[in-house]
Amino acid sequence: MQKSRRSRNRRRRNNKKTISVLPKHVFFLLLFITVAIVFVSYRFPNLLQPVRNGIESFIIPMQKGINVVGRSVSDRLDNFDTIKNLQKENEELKATVEALTMQNQQISQEKYELNSLQELYELDVKxxxxxxxxxxxxxxxxxxxxxxxxxxxxxxxxxxxxxxxxxxxxxxxxxxxxxxxxxxxxxxxxxxxxxxxxxxxxxxxxxxxxxxxxxxxxxxxxxxxxxxxxxxxxxxxxxxxxxxxxxxxxxxxxxxxxxxxxxxxxxxxxxxxxxxxxxxxxxxxxxxxxxxxxxxxxxx
Amino acid sequence: MIRLIVTFIELIICFLLQTSLFTFIRISGVVPNCLLILVITVSYTRGQIPALFTGFFSGLLLDLCFSETVGFCAVIYMVIAFLAGFAHKIYYERDYFVPGALVFSGELVYSLLYYILFFLLRGKLELQTYFIYTILPRMLYTVLVSLALYPAFHGIHRLLLRLEGKHDD
Incomplete structure (x- = not known):
């Protein structure tokens, strides 16, 4: 009894093996499909646009969610910057701001002059x-x-x-x-x-x-x-x-x-x-x- | 059916990890290749055919989102899935060395194929610099992440087996 069941099992397994597809056939089939996709997407780029839109509407909301979390975590890590560094940077920035304000005044005067000259010559703004x-x-x-x-x-x-x-x-x-x-x-x-x-x-x-x-x-x-x-x-x-x-x-x-x-x-x-x-x-x-x-x- | 849905969810999670979350924790400018870990896990635990489909769809997803010509990543992932699938014959549930080694060599194959397809064909020959600054950090980082991801995916696989009422032979 037991023996016959075992042999039946084995036969069933053997049958299964003859029906089942070999991995390499699947591999070459998928490879063929992929190469076809490569050619289609290269030749007709607009054809895949609906697919891209579909994937986007599915993926983008999740990516946005993850980004909110990721950004807040990395911001928190950045907060560990020491106060000394910040003070130093602040001083440097103040100095640059002063220099830039001076420069800016000069430039805006020059710009005013340039505008009037351009108007005179009827030139387009560059x-x-x-x-x-x-x-x-x-x-x-x-x-x-x-x-x-x-x-x-x-x-x-x-x-x-x-x-x-x-x-x-x-x-x-x-x-x-x-x-x-x-x-x-x-x-x-x-x-x-x-x-x-x-x-x-x-x-x-x-x-x-x-x-x-x-x-x-x-x-x-x-x-x-x-x-x-x-x-x-x-x-x-x-x-x-x-x-x-x-x-x-x-x-x-x-x-x-x-x-x-x-x-x-x-x-x-x-x-x-x-x-x-x-x-x-x-x-x-x-x-x-x-x-x-x-x-x-x-x-x- | 359940397995199909679960694999699909795993694929999406890996894609999100790779393109969004890990970009915040890059090491020497690279992120780990999470989709590769999934492909390797499937090919090691379940064999070539499911792995080929996983590789096909993960590559297609990456290509559709980021590149104009679709399909190159899919080819690379499928080649890796096919090769790694041979290791299914020596699958043993408590072995963590073989999947680690597979991920390590899989990432090497991925990077080399990528280099040949997109850089060598354009006449860029500086493989040495690319190897030191891009390929090697990425291989190490991917293996490191696979230490966490492989047990998780493997656990889900075991759980599904138990749900389906099958036992490993």
């Missing part, structure tokens, strides 16, 4: 005040390789692709994809990012490209294609250039260091320290105007 929207960072693609993050404003708040993102007075990056209530931003320190820059003093153009290698070793990114006879010095400011087709003109990117002549003897290369502290970034400003060159392309 650096207009861009309209901005503030947003919070709610998630990061932080596998250590890329510097991409999600913000809590999307197409419902008027965010569009290719809008510029700032923090404080420095450039953070570019909106690369938009969903209903969130958007993805690629920062300028990301390895695949390239920004057309310009030296504020001399208007020499250059290319500012993100570089993971120099970013993780000493917090700098690369500047290349500087003209050989550009009259530039260490710590000169680099802003976004007039020839960039995505970035608005005149946003501060950072300060240049380590200027060297290229091995080709045709151009100079240098490193750039970003004006934004990417390590402690949590709110950003999005410029809600797109660079005009897009409209020009449409008219053609």
């Amino acid at each position: 650096y207009p005040d861009y309209k901005k929207v503030a947003a919070r960072i709610i998630a990061r693609e932080s596998n250590g390789w890329y510097n991409v993050f999600t913000i809590d404003k999307g197409s419902k708040d008027g965010i569009k692709e290719n809008m510029n993102v700032m923090a404080g007075n420095g450039l953070v990056g570019l909106v690369v994809s938009v969903r209903n209530n969130s958007a993805t931003v690629r920062s300028i320190i990301d390895d695949s990012s390239k920004v057309s820059g310009m030296f504020l003093k001399t208007s020499d153009t250059c290319i500012v490209s993100g570089d993971l290698n120099s970013m993780i070793t000493d917090g700098r990114i690369k500047v290349s294609m500087i003209s050989l006879d550009a009259d530039i010095n260490e710590n000169d400011e680099i802003v976004t250039s007039h020839i960039s087709d995505k970035f608005q003109q005149g946003i501060l990117i950072g300060y240049v260091t380590d200027i060297k002549i290229d091995s080709s003897n045709m151009t100079k290369t240098a490193y750039l320290t970003p004006a934004v502290d990417f390590e402690h970034l949590d709110t950003v400003l999005i410029i809600t105007e797109l660079k005009e060159s897009f409209e020009l392309e449409d008219e053609e």
Whole structure:
């Protein structure tokens, strides 16, 4: 009796084995599906937009909740800063404020003069005040390789692709994809990012490209294609250039260091320290105007 | 059915841990790869086929949220799930060394595949710096976190087995 049951069991198990699918078949099937998805998402990026919107409406509220908790905890940790440090910093800040107030007065006088001169010459204002929207960072693609993050404003708040993102007075990056209530931003320190820059003093153009290698070793990114006879010095400011087709003109990117002549003897290369502290970034400003060159392309 | 829902919830929790919570406690700029821990746990405790699906969906979730071209992370997670699934044959419930070693080597495979797909193909050759500053800290951090996450997921797995009325052989 017992023996027959055991043999029946064994037979049942054997039957099961012949019906069941082998893991490698599942693997190749899923691999095939994934490769198909890669091609579809590359060829028709808009096709997956409804899926992205669906996931977003499900994930974003939870991420927001976690962020509230996380931020309050990290704020509390920051509070342990000693009073001495704070006092010292306060004194330094007071000194800077005084110096800046002086400077500001001077500049506002000059600005007044500039405005009247511009009116006389009927020139357009070179650096207009861009309209901005503030947003919070709610998630990061932080596998250590890329510097991409999600913000809590999307197409419902008027965010569009290719809008510029700032923090404080420095450039953070570019909106690369938009969903209903969130958007993805690629920062300028990301390895695949390239920004057309310009030296504020001399208007020499250059290319500012993100570089993971120099970013993780000493917090700098690369500047290349500087003209050989550009009259530039260490710590000169680099802003976004007039020839960039995505970035608005005149946003501060950072300060240049380590200027060297290229091995080709045709151009100079240098490193750039970003004006934004990417390590402690949590709110950003999005410029809600797109660079005009897009409209020009449409008219053609 | 219950198992499907539970795995789905575990996946979402790992995703949230990785993209939101751990970004507040980064060590040398990296966060642990929690989704990898889940994929490894599933492949070690339940075998290749469930692990392949877990890897497929966790990679897809990451890609849909962060990258323009969808699918690369899914491929990487599936490769790891398939390879780690072979270790299911030596599954033993009180063994914590094998899953730890699997997570450690899984993260290495993940990083190397990621490097080849996204950096080597663009002509970036500085693997040494990437290894010291990104890959190694991430491997260690992930293993450290897996010390907490693996027992939790494993416990849930045992609980579900008992609910289903099955016993391990």
